[in-house]
Amino acid sequence: MLTMAVNGRTLTVTIPGDTPLLWLLREQLQLTGTKFGCGAGLCGACTVLINGHAVRACSVPVSSLDGAEIVTIEGLDRRTDAVAARVIDAWIAEQVPQCGYCAPGMIIATIALLRRTPQPGDQEIDAAITNLCRCGTYPRIRRAIHRAASTTP
C-alpha cells in the first residue's frame, strides 16, 4: 500500500501507480495550484517540493513516492516557513505575475533554491530556475529572488 504525506496530511494512494503525481494532486486532492504546462518535465509549471527538493510533478509516478513528503503551493505556511514567506512577499513586492500561471512552480523552485543557497548569485539563479514563463516576467523573477535573498542583482 502506497502512503505519502501531502501538505502535512498522510494519505493512502489507490490510483494506478504509473499516474504522475501532478494528476493525483490536481484531480484526487483538488490541489489545483500546481499547474500542467507540458507534461514532459520541460516547463516547471508543476514544480512541487518532494522531501524538500524541487521536482516536476508531471514526471514522477506516484508509485515512486511511498513515504515521501510532498509540499505544494497550497501547503506553504508563512507563519512557520520564513523562506516561503519571504519569497511570496518578494513576488508581491515586485509585482511579478502577469497571467500568473507559472507563479506557483516558480515560487516553489525558488524556495528550494534559497533553502540550499540562501544568497544565490545570478549564475546560480540561472542554473536553478529553468521554469518557463511565457508572459516574460523573467526580469521581475530575478529581482524577486534577489529581494527574497536580500542580495543585490
Added chain:
Amino acid sequence: MSPLITLSRRAVLKGTGALILGFQLPFLPLPPAVAGSTPMPVNAWLRISAAGVTILVAKAEMGQGVFTALPMLVAEELDVDWQTVRAGPAPSDAGTAGLVPGGMHTGGSTSVSASFLPLRRAGAAARLMLMAAAARLWRVPITELTTANGAVSHAATDRRAGYGALAGLAARQPVPPDPPLRDPATWTLIGRSLPRPDTPAKVTGLARFGLDIRLSDLLYAAIRHCPVLGGTLAKIDAAALKDKSTATGYRAGIVAVVSLPDAVAVVAEGWWQAQSALAEVAVSWNEGANAGLASTTLDPTLSKALDPGNPRAIAIAASRGDIDRAMAGAVRVVESVYRLPFLAHAPLEPMNATASVTATRCELWLPTQDQERYLTVLPPLLGLKPDQIAIHTTFLGGSFGRRLECDFGVEAALLSRAVGRPVQVIWSREEDIRHDFYRPASVSRITVGLDGANRPVGWRHRVVAPSILARVRPMALKDGLDGAAVAGIADQPYALPALCVDYVRQDTGVPVGFWRSVGHGNNAFSVESMIDEVAAAIDRDPCVLRRELLAGSPRALRVLDLATDQAGWPRPPAPVAGGRRGRGLALHQAFGSVVAEVAEVTVSDDGRLRVDRVVAAIDCGVAINPDLIRAQLEGGILFGLSAALTGKITIDKGRVVQSNFHDAPVLTLRDAPVIEVHIVDSAEPPGGVGEAGTPPIAPALTNAIFAATGRRLRSLPVGDYDLASG
C-alpha cells in the same frame, strides 16, 4: 443567475440594497456604424452594497492587467479607497455579451483606450447618485456634500455615511447623463503604479484558471486531432480499451470514446487515464488536401508570389505620391526581401475548457478572449438558443491571441453532450503546438529609392502572406486586401514622399490566426530592417537617419530620443574579449502608441548570441498605471524576442514538425536580457500597451547583430544562422 441590470438608463436590482450600474449609451463614444441600431451597451458593471465595491470587468484577464487598469478608472471618479475595491470577471450570456461595445472580446490592445472615458463617467455618475441619496436622507443640498474613501460627508452637521449604506437609496436616483469628470491634475489613482488586485491569489495558488475548474461529477477528456492540418476523422477502433465486465463497456475509469469531426477523445475519471488510453485507440484519418504540405515547398511558393509575373491578384493597400515617378527619378535603389516563419502561441496554460451541457442548457467555464463568439457558434451545434448558454470566464494562463479561437470550448461542449456529464477537455502540449492557428508566415520585398542627396523619395512594399481575415472576418476583406497583413506599413511616421504598399494573398493550408500584435510584428521587422539597410547604404548612423525622417513627427521623435538617450546612443557598448558587441534600434507605431527599442547584443567568436540589454521607450498617451505598462513592455519584448531567437513552426507531410518545448523552445530566465522601460510623459489619449512592445524587438535584435557582426539577417529565427566569425 439573477439579472444583472435592467437596460434602462437607470439600472437597479430591486430589493437588494445595492447600486448596480451598467455603463450605458450616453457614456460611450460609439462607432458611427453601430450608433442608433444598438441596444444599450454595457462594458462593465459596478456593484456597490454593504459588502463593498465590486467592479466587474467584461474583458479577459490574461496577464495584461485589465482587472487593475479598468477598475482604477471607475475608482478614480467614484472616490473609493483602492484597497477596498474588488475586481472580477463579468458574466457573459446572451443578455449581456451582445451589449459590450466592440463586442465582448479582448484583443487589439483596446481595453483601456476604449474604456478610458466610459468607465470614468460611470464612476462619476455613481458618485453623484450616492451623493444625491445622502442629500435626500439628510435633507441638505447636494452642493454641501463631499466624498472621500468610499463615504459621503456633510461637514456642517458632522454626518458621514459609507457608500454601502447609501447604495439602496442611490439606486433610485436618476442617472446623471453627463457627469463632470475630475480635472486630471487632481487624479489620485490614475497615473499611480497601484498593485494588481489579482497578485495575492496568483502567488498562493488560489487563482482559478480554466484548468482549475472543479465541478461535482466532472469527467476529464484527452484529445487527439488529425495530425494533418485540416484533415478529418475517418474511423476509430477502441477495442483495446474494451472490458465487458464494466458498466461502460470500457476498462475501469474510462467512460467513453468520442468521435469528433476532426479528432478523437477519450473521456475518463482522470485526465492521465484518458491520455494514456487515447494512445491505444487505433484511428484512421482522412488526411485531405494538405497531406503533401511541406515547408520545403511552401517557402518557395510564398517567395514566388513576389514575382512580378505571378498570376495571383495584387491588392493595393496604400498609395501616396507618384511612386512610379519617384522611383524613376531615384539615383539609387536599395532592395531587400524579408522572410518570416509561422509561429505558435504556446501560452503556458494549454488549451482547455469545461462544459456542462443538458438538453436545455449549456454552461461553460472558459479561459477565453472571445465569449461572444461562442454565443453564435454553439447554438446551432447544440440546438440551443443563445439565452440557454452561460459562460464563466476564468483567468487565462496566457493567451497572446490563441484564445480568440473557440475550437477547444466547442469540443468541451460536444463532449459533455455526448456523455451527459460535465467534461473538462485538456489538450496535451503536443496538441497545443500542433493544432494552433499560427502567426502567418510572410515574405516581403521593399524597394527604396534615394535621391541625389541620399534622401528616401519612394518606398515600394509588397507583402505576400496567407489571410487571417478571410477565415475569421471575411466581410473585412476588401478587394482582396487583408488589412491585418499589411498593418503598420503605410502609417509609419517616417517622411516618405511616395509610397506604395500592396498585398498578395497566398493561403497555404496552414491555419493562421491573431498572434500578439498581428501583422505589425511581421511588418515592423521588414520596415525597420530596411531603414537600417538604407542607413548602412548611405553610411549614416541609423538613429540619425530615423531622426531626419521623423522631423515631422514630434511624438515619435520624442520616443526615439528617450530610448536612444537612455541607451547611451551613439556610444558603442563596451567591447568584450572573444566577442563582438553591437547595438540596434527599431521604432514602431501601433495600437495608438509609439515604441522605440534599443537592443544590445554580444556575439561570441564561436557564434553564440547573447542579448544583454533592451532599453525601451513608449508614448502610450496618459499612463494609467506605469508599472503595468512597464510589465506589458517587458512581456511584449520578451515574447517577441523568444520568437525572433528560436520561434518557428515547420510542416512536413501536412503535419507540424514541432511538438513541445524541447523542439519548440521558448526564452528562458537565463537568456532574458535586462530590460529598461521609459515612459514618455504624455497627455495623448491612452493607447494600447499589451501588444505595442512586441513589434520593434525583432528588428532591434537583427539590427544589433548587424552592428556587431556586419551580417544582415533578413529572415527569422536568428537561431537558423551560424554567427561564428570568419
